Amino acid sequence: MWWHLCTPSDSTASQLGTAVAGLAVLVQGLLVGTAAPPSKAEVVVWRYFGAAQAAIGLGVALDALIPATSSSDGWGGAGLVLGAAAGSGLVYQGAIHWNRFRTLMADPGDWLNGVSAAGVVVSAGLLIVDGAHLPMAHWSRFHLVLWLGQTGSLVVLFGTALTVASLGGLTRDRRMWLMSGALGLGASLLVVVGASGSQGDALRAGHVAWLLLAVALGCGSWMRPSTAQVHPPTTQAAALGAVVVLAAGIATLVGTALVPQRDPLAVAIAAAACTGGAVRMLHVCRDLTELATTRLEARTDELTAAANRRGLHDALSALPSQHPAVLLVLDLDRFKDINDRFGHHVGDSVLRTLADRFRSCLPDQGLLARMGGDEFAVLLPGCSVEHASEIAEDIREHSHQPVEIGGRLLRLGTSIGLATTADLGDLRPEVELTRRADAAMYTAKRSGSGIVAYTDTLDQIARREHALVEALQLALGPDARPDGLAGIGMHLQPQVDIATGRVCGAEALARWTHPELGPVAPDEFLPLVEQQGLMSALTVRVLGLSLDAARRWQRSGRELSLAVNLSASCLTTPELVPTVQAELLRAGVDSSSLTLEITETTLMSDPEVALRTVRLLDEAGVTVSIDDYGTGYSSLSYLDKLPARELKLDRSFVGRLDHDQRTSAIVAGTIQIAHRLGMRVVAEGVEDAATLARLRELGCDQSQGYLHARPMPLAAFENWLVDYEASVAALDRTLGQEPAAQQ
Template sequence: MDDGTSRDEARAQETKAFAHAGMPLMIFDAATGRCVAANAAADRAYGYRGDEWRAVALSDICDGLGARLSGAGAAPPGPPDIVAQRRRDGSCFWAAATLAPIDVPGRHVLLCVQDVTQQQDMLTDLSVMREHCALAQELSGVGHCVLELRRKRQTWSAQQYRNFGLQVGDLPDDLAGAIDAWVGCLREADRARAAAAIRACIDAGTPFDTEWRVSWPDGSERIVRVEATRKDEPDGTPSVFVCASLDLTERRHVEESLRQTRIDLSATQRIARVGTWTVDFAKGTAYMTSDELHKVFGFSECEVPLALLNARIHPDDLPLVEAARAACLANPGTRYHVQFRVVPRPGELYYLESQAEVQTDAAGKAVRMVGYSRDITEARLAQLEIQRLAYHDEVTGLMNQVALRRHLDQSIAIDSPDFVPLALLLIDVARFEDICLTLGHGNADGLLKAVSERIAGALDAGVQVARLGGSQFAAVLSGACAYDSKPRARALLHAFEQPFQVAGVQYDISVHIGIALCPGHATDTAALMRKAHVAVFRARQIGTDVLVYDPGDDPYHPDRLALLGEFRKAIHDGQIELYCQPKVEIRTNEVTGVEALVRWRHPRLGMVQPALFVPLIEDTELIHVLTRHMLQAAVRQYFAWAREGLRIPLAVNVSPRNLLSPDLVPNLEALLHTWGGSADWLGLEITESSLITDPEASLAELAALSSKGFRLFIDDFGTGYSSLGYLTRMPVDVIKIDHGFTMRMLEDPRAAAIVKSTIELAHNLGMTVVAEGTASAEIWDALAAYGCDEAQGFYVAEPFPAAGLGAWLESTGRRVREAAGAI
């Protein structure tokens, strides 16, 4: 057989092998990329038939291999490529494809294809499973590593790296180095223990389950639970070391926080005296979870029968508790809230406040009650003590003012058919402050208790007695007792005829009693007490023992107090006006000056006289406001008169509070300096009572005023309480006799004697005398006969607006005595 025949036979064999091969085979023209031939397996794999292949290019069935056609014959075939293959119907499958030349020039290339779709799907599934596993480990925090002891390989999950603060690639490839680097991540104190555990597990198969503290690169410390074991081959040869880890840091923090919260809750319950509890209605038991409730109820067990719990509740309070519990059972939405007493042991008593809610089952039936109880023993005892103190006087044990008002509120029921008249007696102990300062408060309290016993002992058993505070007591007489309240008050005075023994010393105590009647004087508590206060105050003022309230003798009517509230605004609005009343020298009939008088032109009440508002403001800071206003108005008026050619000084009243003010002298100097005036523009009138509060300070202030050139007057002389000794020391220029003496001197020889002696006394002391209340020509003549210097009163002129002085002078023809004032 020649060589040609051999080649033909070989080619025929190749063709037959190509056609009957089990794997798809295709021949492509390297130049055109078109298919030249394909076997039956290729037909089945791709869906093409016979001549259809000649129209198929390599790029039609496979991407990525077309570029390699031209170079397929230049190099030996490499490992197959795993590429996607497209069938005739457009569907795809995965195949391992190899391109190889089949002739020497490389004009044709053989494509061998093996379907690996199933293997590729398995690889994809495996990859997905690995991703899911990694995600699950990341979410759960569980990581793992596998050390293959025979093959010297290692596998670490991403979460295992994270748990130990490592990055992929941080560990060496050799197992020993990896273990050393792994142990190096731990806190130094844990490293030796961890290395020994790993070595014992690898060498001896000893599993471990422990916690390590890991130092992360950022400096933080993590707590990691590590569990490891060794798996062996069937013949006992060590195979793999398997380790799982879980980062417990956050859990430990939560557990520590929970532990601390429980400690704090326990401490808080102890401090707040609160305990929690549950009641299981099916079991009939109560479960208490706090030491506080164990202490209160006297149980050491957490769960006790409900009946036993009820036995510790005060028998008087148990019906209340059971009723509240029953209401919640009947209406589960009702909130349980009750206060009751607990008697854990004889002689012990606690007050508890409990609140709870009822829990129901699916059918709406009450099955449990969950709530808390608070120990309110101290608060309740304090409340009881507060109530006692609120309504009782601590020193005497009598009712206090609050209790008295409550009693009066209940007794004054005018519209009730059971109403009976009442008499309120206010009893004021005289000079008690002096006694208190002398004996000390401790002994003074003893005296108050003795006084209260005397008062209570002198009155009928049904009379309510109270201490209002300080040295003031009250008694409420009702019914028949109220009708003869004044005789009973006088009888009460007899209780004080015997002296009191205090600190070994006997003291005579006197009292003043003021009486107000209901409904005669008032029909409500506030008004009745006010009027009783007015009565006792007036009794003390006039020095009488017993005084019944008199509306005509009440300077403290609410309407007058309302005026007090409007006074400051009245000055601001210009309602306070300057009036004056001239003083005339009796010998020459010349005007020597005027007294500055205040009037209030009220927008609603009209002209309000000083007697209605000056007494109210004398004891307040408003007196300084009024005095400052009057001084400014007087200086302004002198300035105006002087511009008209009249130089007439104005005498302004100065109260005791003004006299003791350190600002009086500098304010006067500043005022006169502002208007360019001098001290002879003004006179200053003071009363004898100005010396009572602080005689020495008042005398010093008067001396300072006199040294500045101010002319000083003693107003209402004869009505005060100053001694003649003070009169000789006072730098006073003028004495003004009170109008009460002047107006009565023609009918009352004693008044006339006082007027004459005052004139003589004043002249002997070098003082001028002005007689107030000169209301008639007869009084004028009598004063002239007595040698009085000046007169002031309605006979001379009634008070009039100061601006009208010029017109008055012109109408009366009176002249003004030459004055030293200049402008």
């Protein structure tokens, strides 16, 4: 059939065969466009290809069925013009969408580049045909442009298909090679037939070339797609294509200007191609600029304009091997309290201010990154450990300077961990260096030492701390589980009335048993609880256990008060007072049985909020006790303002009471002042009878310490209480009998 289509003899049969072939391709295109392709992801691609087949088939059929368009004279081939123009555009769009599916980056609006490229081919062809006086120079201008346009379209589509195959990983896809082969063969057929100089043969060769492409698309629609993976996006191909088209258009336009007898049509087409190429190039530049901006934003923290975690990761990944570098990881101290009290807008202002301060401490090659929340990192390429330590000290000094926000002076601190690439070996810095600096930072935060450099021994500490934090989150975090909460308990230490020797209450102390590591010392887990923002949850847990114990004692006839410690973060939490009231109501315990202990440091960290909260607690009937008195600010002014009803002398004073006259005088004066203010005094850390006797002489009300008992679990405390009460009763009976015997 192809031979008849190319042969001028028997024109009626040839036209009939062409019409049948065109209509068959039209029907096939409609079927391909509406049928489900083998791959659902390629639905859009094959809809475009099906529409292209239909357009090509319709154009070829029109040329064969309408005499005005089937002639090789005048406007013969007008149907092919329409079919080829629509078909080439639809094939190009299908290929572009195929590329977008395979690489996730191609722009379906890239048609301008294809049209401009085809225009360059037509303009250059006109220039070459006229300049070299080739045989087709005697054709009508319409048919010459038609032939060049078809050839240019097929060449552009052929190049596009090869580009998509390369970029999209389709070099082994038989469908792509079938389409590419049809495009290449069609373009070659047009060139060879056109070179023979026959205008009519060139027209019929166009029919064959486009029908060949349509048939190839139809066959490809039934083939199975390849299993190649989607390739990562790249911008080089789009930019290079736009540059090549623009450069070719400019070269063609310059060539037309150098020809003595300029062809206005060639100049117009070249100018249009240059304009299209320039517009596409502007679009590419705009897209590249937006992409660069997006990539920068993806690596930049919006709040502080520092790099974000991804930006730091990329910078660490790009470090040359064997190149010295130091990473600092910074964590702000007391930032959560500021955020909770003043709101996130104040916290954001603090972060911006500190980020600017940190940035001013860095050398030119240093990189500041915000890891999230109140954690920052500083990458110092080419920096020695000694110089990095100096920079860390400078950062700490800047962080300790007050931050003024809305007329408030806010004070923070920074814990810094330092790690170097010197001994990383083949380990990846973006993983290992960050881990090491994190471990050093947590050690610095826990120890309060400010700056800690990583050592091998920190790994064990870091692993243990990580295990503890995970377990604490399971026990007290938002996703706490009942089995995790089971490890959180309390120990009780009795408080004894010094005058009568009877137990009047107990202090509840948080204790934790890790499911695998066993009992964890309070000095180890309480700082972690505070760091993780879980202190309120822990306080509620201990408060609930304490009130449950108080309810049991009340039902058994024992009137014992229970004291629970409050941290600074708890005291500034608005939910504290409602939570305490709710727990008292749940347990059915009178508020007078509960004492909440707050330290001087806690009070002075935010006196305004502390005073308001303490007053609310006092109005609720809860006793407020000033704990560790003598170790903090020891301000007499707030003793007058605070409605506290109890004062606890710190063990550092009580321990020196019996052998230090100056300490004894301070304690005596403190007890007198407290009594005049209507407060009872509790001495903690009482470990021997001589100290207890001295406290009795000074008029102290209650004592607490190892002299009476160590902190113990609830069951042990209740057993101890029974034994202690029995011994006190026995002593009372003995003392009561002595006077009678003497009489």
